[in-house]
Amino acid sequence: MSIHIPGEALDFQHLFLDVADHSIQMLTRGEVALIAMRDLQAAVEGNPSLNRAITRRILVEASIFREWVLNVGRRDAxxxxxxxxxxxxxxxxxxxxxxxxxxxxxxxxxxxxDAVGLTSVHVNRTLRSMSAQGFVVRDRRTIFIPSWQRLAEIADFNERYLHLRTEPLSR
Structure with a gap:
């Protein structure tokens, strides 16, 4: 399982693999641009910068996947x-x-x-507990983080695995 944010390019690994081993489903409304494999391969072969950008995106997705495996395998709820x-x-x-x-x-x-390997009931209980302890404030689907530092600390969160080229969240 992976979750992509609107605007993120995805599934570039199929430039190198013959068969898709998974499906993709949109969870929200949006637009999808389909690019024929042969057109993308031709563009990549003729453009080293595009080739590097796509390779980088594939590697970032792999990094996120590794972090998710660690998250489910080594952290408490x-x-x-x-x-x-x-x-x-x-x-x-x-x-x-x-x-x-x-x-x-x-x-x-x-x-x-599903993303964190827990039941929906456990997620609901844990979110209520996190709210009561002041780690998050939740209003339906809106999440407010009163103290980034406190939440990041209990998460053992370091954004390095995302390989972003941006300023970190203000503390």
């Missing part, structure tokens, strides 16, 4: 959820879809549960 909330805050800010400390959660609670 609260830390997993805090980590994904931090990641969304950063990626949505980079996409221009939020300010520093509040955003609309781009997925349902059930989808969030």
């Amino acid at each position: 609260r830390s997993r959820m805090a980590h994904l909330l931090c990641e969304f805050a950063i990626r949505l800010r980079v996409a221009g879809m939020t300010g520093d400390h509040a955003y609309e959660l781009p997925i349902t609670q059930e989808q969030f549960a």
